[in-house]
Amino acid sequence: PPSEVWRQRARAHLDTLTKPLGSLGRLEDIAAQIVSIRRERFTEKVNKGAYVFAADHGITAEGVSAYPREVTHQMVLNFLAQGAAINVLARLHDVELRVVDVGVDADFHNLSSLLHHKVSKGTQNMLHEAAMTDEQLAQALAVGAAIADDASAAGQTMIAIGEMGIGNTTSASAITCALIGATATQATGHGTGMGVEAHARKVSIVQAIVSKHFTASSANSSALEILRCVGGLEIAAMVGMILTAANHQLVIVADGFISTAAAALAVAIAPTVQGYLIAGHQSEEPGHKLLLDHLNLVPVLMLNMRLGEGTGAVLAMPILESAIALYTQMATFTSAGVSGASR
Amino acid sequence: PPSEVWRQRARAHLDTLTKPLGSLGRLEDIAAQIVSIRRERFTEKVNKGAYVFAADHGITAEGVSAYPREVTHQMVLNFLAQGAAINVLARLHDVELRVVDVGVDADFHNLSSLLHHKVSKGTQNMLHEAAMTDEQLAQALAVGAAIADDASAAGQTMIAIGEMGIGNTTSASAITCALIGATATQATGHGTGMGVEAHARKVSIVQAIVSKHFTASSANSSALEILRCVGGLEIAAMVGMILTAANHQLVIVADGFISTAAAALAVAIAPTVQGYLIAGHQSEEPGHKLLLDHLNLVPVLMLNMRLGEGTGAVLAMPILESAIALYTQMATFTSAGVSGASR
Numbered sequence: 001p002p003s004e005v006w007r008q009r010a011r012a013h014l015d016t017l018t019k020p021l022g023s024l025g026r027l028e029d030i031a032a033q034i035v036s037i038r039r040e041r042f043t044e045k046v047n048k049g050a051y052v053f054a055a056d057h058g059i060t061a062e063g064v065s066a067y068p069r070e071v072t073h074q075m076v077l078n079f080l081a082q083g084a085a086i087n088v089l090a091r092l093h094d095v096e097l098r099v100v101d102v103g104v105d106a107d108f109h110n111l112s113s114l115l116h117h118k119v120s121k122g123t124q125n126m127l128h129e130a131a132m133t134d135e136q137l138a139q140a141l142a143v144g145a146a147i148a149d150d151a152s153a154a155g156q157t158m159i160a161i162g163e164m165g166i167g168n169t170t171s172a173s174a175i176t177c178a179l180i181g182a183t184a185t186q187a188t189g190h191g192t193g194m195g196v197e198a199h200a201r202k203v204s205i206v207q208a209i210v211s212k213h214f215t216a217s218s219a220n221s222s223a224l225e226i227l228r229c230v231g232g233l234e235i236a237a238m239v240g241m242i243l244t245a246a247n248h249q250l251v252i253v254a255d256g257f258i259s260t261a262a263a264a265l266a267v268a269i270a271p272t273v274q275g276y277l278i279a280g281h282q283s284e285e286p287g288h289k290l291l292l293d294h295l296n297l298v299p300v301l302m303l304n305m306r307l308g309e310g311t312g313a314v315l316a317m318p319i320l321e322s323a324i325a326l327y328t329q330m331a332t333f334t335s336a337g338v339s340g341a342s343r
Numbered sequence: 344p345p346s347e348v349w350r351q352r353a354r355a356h357l358d359t360l361t362k363p364l365g366s367l368g369r370l371e372d373i374a375a376q377i378v379s380i381r382r383e384r385f386t387e388k389v390n391k392g393a394y395v396f397a398a399d400h401g402i403t404a405e406g407v408s409a410y411p412r413e414v415t416h417q418m419v420l421n422f423l424a425q426g427a428a429i430n431v432l433a434r435l436h437d438v439e440l441r442v443v444d445v446g447v448d449a450d451f452h453n454l455s456s457l458l459h460h461k462v463s464k465g466t467q468n469m470l471h472e473a474a475m476t477d478e479q480l481a482q483a484l485a486v487g488a489a490i491a492d493d494a495s496a497a498g499q500t501m502i503a504i505g506e507m508g509i510g511n512t513t514s515a516s517a518i519t520c521a522l523i524g525a526t527a528t529q530a531t532g533h534g535t536g537m538g539v540e541a542h543a544r545k546v547s548i549v550q551a552i553v554s555k556h557f558t559a560s561s562a563n564s565s566a567l568e569i570l571r572c573v574g575g576l577e578i579a580a581m582v583g584m585i586l587t588a589a590n591h592q593l594v595i596v597a598d599g600f601i602s603t604a605a606a607a608l609a610v611a612i613a614p615t616v617q618g619y620l621i622a623g624h625q626s627e628e629p630g631h632k633l634l635l636d637h638l639n640l641v642p643v644l645m646l647n648m649r650l651g652e653g654t655g656a657v658l659a660m661p662i663l664e665s666a667i668a669l670y671t672q673m674a675t676f677t678s679a680g681v682s683g684a685s686r
Contacts, residue, residue: 318436
């Protein structure tokens with residue numbers, strides 16, 4: 001887990017800086033957390049990466065999204081052409097962006113800028129069967145783990161965990177129900193945008209999925225079994241990356257509902273992972289707030305975003321970097337010759 | 344005022360970008376607002392400035408702050424030595440920082456990096472008399488106006504309005520009472536940090552100040568008269584800068600309680616200024632929320648900060664810049680060949 005000794009050391013240092021005690025608010029909590037994660041390496045230059053894991057979902061056959069399944073493929077091409085929101089944000093904030101095909105239902109052939117790790121061309125339809133086989137789950141987890149190894153080896157210190165996959169809010173909703181006992185109504189939002197009727201239909205599909213895989217007698221399903229039955233290949237890869245990134249003592253910035261569902265599964269598998277997580281933002285998906293509360297994470301930003309791709313995580317990075325810069329660069333009361341508080 | 348035509352044009356453009364409709368949430372509102380302010384110049388490179396107006400306050404004789412009055416002077420030296428929080432944030436986020444002496448109770452002599460515009464060595468004690476004379480008020484307003492002219496002439500497009508002045512939360516509280524009818528209890532917080540007893544004393548001082556200058560029969564005092572009686576030289580300079588910056592069609596980012604009190608006075612003087620304002624954050628001072636609600640501004644950040652110096656405004660700038668970058672750089676559904684939503 002992150003080091004309590006380093007966290008206390010960080011708190012003591014923060015109190016010597018030329019500002020009223022505690023006046024940097026959440027930035028002080030963030031700085032202390034990052035120091036507790038990075039320990040003696042906290043002074044290293046912040047080196048930021050963002051990972052977008054893409055995959056398709058069998059559940060799209062049930063019409064759970066406002067967008068057609070082909071959009072997963074089309075958006076991957078948009079990422080590679082630098083035209084998507086995450087490209088703009090990564091460029092602006094000096095974040096190295098990598099796009100990973102874990103299970104898109106298309107052939108990408110010679111695209112050298114894509115990380116090719118296709119496990120299969122999408123999951124099975126989880127309304128009728130488990131989304132993945134044991135083997136597919138293991139492969140997808142390993143994809144994420146290997147990418148975390150590479151990120152660490154490349155000297156990255158802070159990573160954003162993003163995704164693209166038409167239909168994957170349905171997975172996130174089902175995971176939220178199975179993992180923390182939320183109802184389908186509580187955990188199901190409007191995804192990328194849908195009307196009242198389509199939303200009601202989505203709630204009933206989530207309910208049916210949860211009922212199929214998790215009977216009352218199977219309460220307390222393991223996190224891996226939840227992931228296998230109602231997850232997605234990109235979600236499994238995110239879980240694998242988060243688990244391994246924590247081992248490498250990286251600062252892990254979760255994005256929206258789907259990314260946070262992966263984080264919650266990772267914490268269920270290895271509870272010490274919690275201390276490495278920062279919630280970049282809170283999205284408009286109602287299930288996202290349930291998961292953040294479950295994980296005891298306070299989001300850095302609340303901007304009513306609901307886009308995914310890692311956008312909320314990357315957008316929080318300048319704030320996180322600010323916390324580190326303040327911690328390492330501010331003068332102390334003594335060094336600056338500033339009088340302290342009298343009471 | 345900002346252009347409604349440009350705002351509508353911006354909204355229409357946002358809906359063509361490769362993202363679900365409205366999925367960038369508040370970033371879309373921010374982009375549309377900035378386009379409405381900058382109009383055809385919205386494509387110009389974002390050029391950011393931050394201004395810290397410093398002055399002392401006669402009311403410090405009443406012991407309203409946890410810090411001694413000398414800290415205003417000492418912190419100005421800290422700003423010039425690059426050691427304060429605002430220095431770190433401005434450096435990290437590529438913001439040109441200028442520090443303005445409008446009324447610090449000290450002689451700065453040959454400090455070339457300071458903007459020397461001292462009107463007097465602090466205000467009078469507003470518990471007993473008006474904080475400023477008419478002439479002092481006019482001079483301080485003119486200081487801010489001239490600096491806004493310079494900012495615009497230098498090509499700045501977005502400015503953060505910050506301050507440093509021991510005792511100035513007492514001014515902000517009194518302004519909040521006089522301007523929007525809040526009670527001293529509602530409008531008075533813990534400033535830079537004080538215990539329960541000191542806080543109760545501060546509330547009663549704010550109450551006494553408000554009672555002295557604004558009798559029931561003088562209800563609806565003009566904004567300028569409120570500023571003169573219970574403001575500060577740095578607050579008056581901020582009002583002057585905000586008024587003139589709006590005329591130059593700059594994006595004006597308010598910081599915390601004191602900066603927002605200046606913004607509220609500027610809007611009371613010239614209501615169209617409201618459309619040029621962005622609230623960088625919401626601080627822990629209870630009066631700040633009252634003013635933001637009064638101004639109908641939604642803060643970009645809520646990080647429990649209470650430091651001033653323009654820190655919350657500068658910290659919001661990477662988010663604002665992100666909104667502009669997304670607006671100008673994202674691909675459209677048509678250009679990227681991505682399918683739209685079916686419903």
